[in-house]
Amino acid sequence: MSSETHADPTAGDTEPILTVENLQTAFYTDRETIRAVDSISFDVKRGETVGIVGESGSGKSVTARSIMGLIDSPGRIMPGSSIKFQGQELTELSDAEYRSVRGSGIGMVFQDPQQSLNPVYTVGNQIRESLKINRGITGEEAVEEATDLLEAVGIPDAKRRLDEYPHQFSGGMRQRAVIAMMLACDPDFLICDEPTTALDVTIQAQILDLLKDLQEERNLSILFITHDMGVIADIADRVNVMYAGQIVEQAPVEELFANPKHPYTRALIDSIPGEHSRKEGLETIEGEVPTPNEPADHCRFAPRCPKAFDACENVPPQHVSVSDEHDHTAACLLYPEDLTESHRVEKHLSLANDDTEGDT
Amino acid sequence: MNRGLYLIKRLLLAVPVMLFGLTLSFLILYLGPIDPVGTILGRQATPEDIRQLRIQLNIIYPNGEPVPLWDQYLRVMWDLFTLEFGQSWTVQRQTPVIDLIVGRMPATIWLGFWSVLIALFVGIPLGLYAGLRANTYRDYFASGFGIIWRAMPNFWLAVILAGLITAGGALDWYKDFIVTTTVTGTPDVLNNLFTLYHVFEGIPLLEALAIPVPNLIPMAIAFKWILPAALVLGSSSMGNEVRIGRTAVLESINSKYVDTAKSKGVSGRKIIYKHVGRNAIIPLLPVIMGEFYLLIGGSVLVEQVFGINGLGNLFFRSILGPDIPLVMALVFIFVIIQVTVNIVQDLLYTYIDPRISLEDTQ
């Protein structure tokens, strides 16, 4: 699977800052094992924004938490998974070592700004904490720096705001404060897990603009996770589409929206209302997102797929290149398009076998 | 709304609460089947004595008409709120109630002080520890203590502990441990805990001020003497603190802001001290304040078993008397303590939890 992921060497003009290979995160409950993230691979290059898009339950947040090392029992990152950040293998780190990566290496902005700030400390206190731990800045200097950071994320009257508690901030400002707090760590890489989902559209626009500006100023790499195709089109350079724990399509953003290949991506784009006039009606996907509680020996989208055929039920699709010009892959038995159905199935089967052999 | 206005509002709300408690006690005592005259004068009273006493007690007017209940009520309330507690009927006849209360106060305060303190310093750390080690054997061990402490009737624990410390018991050595003391009764060292130094001698106005300096030996003796009783009195609070502390830590440790703090690279230790600890204190506040409530009720039993001459014991005797002025005065004092504790708790909330808005009533 991984062999096909980065098939096109021309796109990789810079070294990836983060490489995720064959990441598997499973949750063990009494009744079942949920493979929330099931063998996904992608990378993020310096200064670019990579998006992960998917519906709820697709495993996108678990991916983020896996990278941050925030998976708690009963969840576990399975052996064979690899997360390389700036050349360092994260899955093998001890707690203390991970701590040095968090903050100054990778920062994370969570979905709900209301809950991600500690309610009993002032915003300033929490920003200064970041400064002290990651950059050793304390005292008066820390206050100055914290003020500058709040101003940098567009909060007016920053000095006074430092002394306020999170509940005194509005939702948008709270998310700005969280971003400021993460910037205080001076990270190279920022994971944004649905940072605008809880916000209104005009506030969302502010935050997206802010992230773009910051990325430019600081040469940040961003992994942006969302369920909103509009947001992803706006902010991402490259996109991974996730479904039931797996990445089903990877492509540069323009390419993805211009030529969606995987039936799921297509359906997702078609079901966005508003762009179509009322008379046309909306494209809908039948059925529900399944819980990935069994091994991936088939295509998980098959039961809902309008183009599914028999083999979809028992062949695990692998990523194959679907475009000549772009670094665009899809995990679907319909591709490569130029082969006959039986050849396609065979190709996927052999890729799958290579992959499992490679693992052992 | 600022804090001053908030305090005024809270005080206003406390008035009906106090009136409710006091009225209830009044109704029980005055509508219930108590015969004050018989209680005070016994059987051999002359009719004239009875008449005099009734007038004195505001039961009848001098002309023989009965005083209506509401009139008695207003009189009683007025006396209470003007701190005119009157004289004791039966516990110590003719003694001013206030003297009785003041005389018993030190023992109860000393007992209560240590029971609160011991419960705090044992219960809370143990609870936090259990929460941090949730679902391990250490947690089960610590929580087990909490469960048992909560379930033990404190009078029973008092009986067992007092019994074990008496001659021949397993804890007999305690009496001769370091200094020889008893563990029952009220030692007179209580009057000797502090030496007052009148440092402002000769300076007008300040002359009356004195600086209390603790006397270590009497202090130690008094502490050793009160320790078993204080342990017993604080036991159920201790149990509550273990339990709530554990839950509070668990609640906080699973929150998003702890994840965020981890993402910043904050160390595990610091997360616990700074982010978890502070938030876990908030739900503990009412438990700590609730100690006063348990203390007032519990002191009756514990003082009874350990033979301590405190307010609890006084209350018990006054009720058996029955000694209505004394009962009303004590209830008045207890209600005031209770209401004050509630107000203090609400004010403390606004300090330790910045989210509590002063706008809210509760």
Next chain:
Amino acid sequence: MSKTTSRPQSAAQGDEVLVDVTDLKKFYGGEGFFAGPPVKAVNGVDFTIKRGETLGLVGESGCGKSTLGRTLLQLETPTEGSITFDGTDVTTLSGSDLKEWRRNAQMVFQDPESSLNDRMTVGEIIREPLDAHDWKTKQERRERVLDLLSAVGLRDEHYFRYPHQFSGGQRQRVGIARALALEPEFLVLDEPVSALDVSVQAKIISLLEDLQEEFNLTYLFIAHDLSVVRHICDRVAVMYLGKIMELGETEELFQDPSNPYTKSLISAIPRPDPTDTTRRITLPGTPPSPRDAPEGCPFATRCPAKIRPEEYTHLDEDVWDGIERFREVIRERSRMDLGVTGLARRGVGRFSRFDDLEEAVSDLFEGVDVPEEVRVHIEQAVEYAKKGYPSKAREYLYEEFSSVCDREKPKFYETSGTARYSYCHRHANEYEDVDPVISRRTSDE
């Protein structure tokens, strides 16, 4: 250019009006000795809904759209104003009359988790409105429930299932079936698809459209997601801070919005098209508190097309930006509680908590050349605030820099022939129109 009106009229005259709302207000709190100023959730709105149409009501959180929906259904008692439904003023109804009327107007709620009682079977949930109104016999009620289940795309055997056994989309179907039980004419749909995934959203929207056709329903569709509204609504009302800012035919309003707020809102929707290069208007700041709404136009504090006072029209964009942000800072500070000590210190002239204001000012005007005529006023305001009188500073700035937008409530202007109304001073003849102002002000960024 356009005619003004105190209240927007219905579009085509021939259509029958089902709901007519006049000057509706709903305030919360503000009573009693210790209460602060009231929250003006809905602050005077007028509109009509025609029989059989879908009126969209959009706005950001806290703009009062949900309160408006609930007030329409008499779940909240309006503070002022009237609601006429099919000719009767429902605000005057009570007791059994009100209960009887409720059959006509029902609601579908936002959160499929919260809108169904988990301890009742789906059958009981849908049947409850019928039971409450003693509708026909028990058998007939059950039959009706089964019919409703199939109408919303569920099956008979779902009757004995509990909401827990359903997905979000299915639960929302149950909610719709319950709302339809009493055969209402009018449905308030309060963000019915906001909590659902995109693929599920599409199904529910289709269902709502089908049902409308089948049962000849009239919808008030409340949403914050403009793309959904665009898809399903005939007309749209845009709300901000308790006021309707613009009202008109959907497609036209989306293509060519008149009101500066509508323009900003529509431009802020991220489009699922990476090649889209239309300039986004990013609004500064956050909406003011509904306890302390601006005196004039509610949008005045953030408006990209705000009218400026005559004497200051020559100022730079950046200077103006700075002034508006500074006013917001002062507004914020005037809302702060100074506390007992603060008041005491102010009394003896030793107030120092706002000494950091100068820093804030220098930050706001960083790299901007502030003309002397503006600088003196800013400094004066800073002086007032530093002494502990931020409200005085706020008034001073209001006196000096306020324009018609701050001072006077706008009127409704009909901005196109298709009964479109916009609540903005810019539509008056004496002012420049919205579009050129916005493009001029945003172009030099």
Next chain:
Amino acid sequence: MSETTSKSIREDLTQRDELSLYTRIANNPRPFFKWAVPMLVLIAVEFPTYAGVAFGMLDAVVIGVTGLLDAAIGLVSSGLSQTIRDAQYAVVGVLRDAGGFVDGLPTLFSREVIPNQGYQTGPNGPWEGTFLGLEPAYAWALRATLIFAYALFTAYWVFRGWLVYRDHYREADWTPTDDIVDNLSNHQWGKFGIFVLILFLTMAVFGSALGPTTVEQNIQSPYSERINYFNEDTGEVDQVFPGDANFNSKSKGSAEFNVGPMSYDDYGRFHPFGTLTNGRDLFTFMMGGARITMIVSALAIGGAALIAAVFSMFSAYYSGRVDLTILTTADGVVSIPRLLLLILVSAVFANHWIGNVLNGGFLLAIIFAFTTWPFLWRAVRGPALQVAQEEWILAAKSYGQQPRTIMRKHMFPYIVGYLLVYASMSTGGIIIGLAALSFLGNGLGISPPTPAWGRAISMGQDYVSGPSWHISLLPGLMIVLLVTGLNALGDGIRDAIDPEAGGSAEGEEAAAGGGG
């Protein structure tokens, strides 16, 4: 699901007026009968015991309630109050007759069927009058074991009935209750609580058959009937009043005056828990105490929970001024420490007739209910407020549902779980409080000679270190066990109804006011 079931659902729902359980059982009677026949047998073998308990409680409630009514109405009209008294006499008469009748019926695990009281015919001679001639200790142990086994099995069989209903006769194939029951049955700590509760309920119901002797014979009227014993001095079988035997079987803390646990006294009577300072059997005393304790605390917690449920729903539904009024009232009640109020009221009414209903227990139950509801209300108000915010409440208002119905149908099912949680935790406080009053004595608590746990602790006060340690220690341990069990049950229910939350710290504090 297939087409045909779908059709039959529609028929079921639309053809019949009522969807009765009866018709469903009639369609498939086997599972029902397989459950019901053993259940009937289980009830039948001990029917007189259950009926006796039921009549006894009814009797107390009728006297108590009519007594209160009488007192209240007596203030207004003496004629009406006379009518009430007449009604009371009539009802109580019927109840007592019925009680007397069922008392005479035989039960399976009675002391007549498995007798343990007997006497030896010689120094080491065989036992006369005991079950199969066993030693009294073994006979008693056998009976006690059988009774506990019976009780546990009966409890299981009742639960089994619910399973049968669930699997065979319920329309829904799943309900939220299933999850709660599943969670609870996986909760070891909660199951321990249930076990303890069943244990003590068994003691309360079967107390008279559980003890080695009876409260009647050993404690209340020890001079009405003689018992046989083997007199070692004379070497013959003699007769003695139990009261006289008690006099010589005292536990007074010295080697010669002590009958410890699991031992015989000089009259061949076996004492599983030893004797009291007055020579009475501690185990029998404890069983008698269990009944009065369970009745009083059940009445008290029932009353308190009822008030708390109604008030919390009012608070949450109407909020604002209604809430504030209830809050003030609750604070007012709580402002007097509970134990003080209890002492106050019991002392004042010590000689009043209402202080005699249920040996003083009725009055105590009322005071406990009155002083406990504020704690429950505070604990349940949070969940009630949360439910009141749910959109389904708004939905019910939107189609004009009555407030009363909304509270009953849409709020109550949610708060009842929390109510159970905090009620079981608060019951611990009531039990301890009740024991505390009896401990203080002086006319407080349950009036002697009716057994009360606290009194036993008080009696043993002076003998904690010494041979008679059992008098104070064992009753205390029983209280600790019961209160721990109730707390465990509360924890179990809480985790079962809300497995995610792990308990909110705020609500519990309110209900934690135990400790007496």
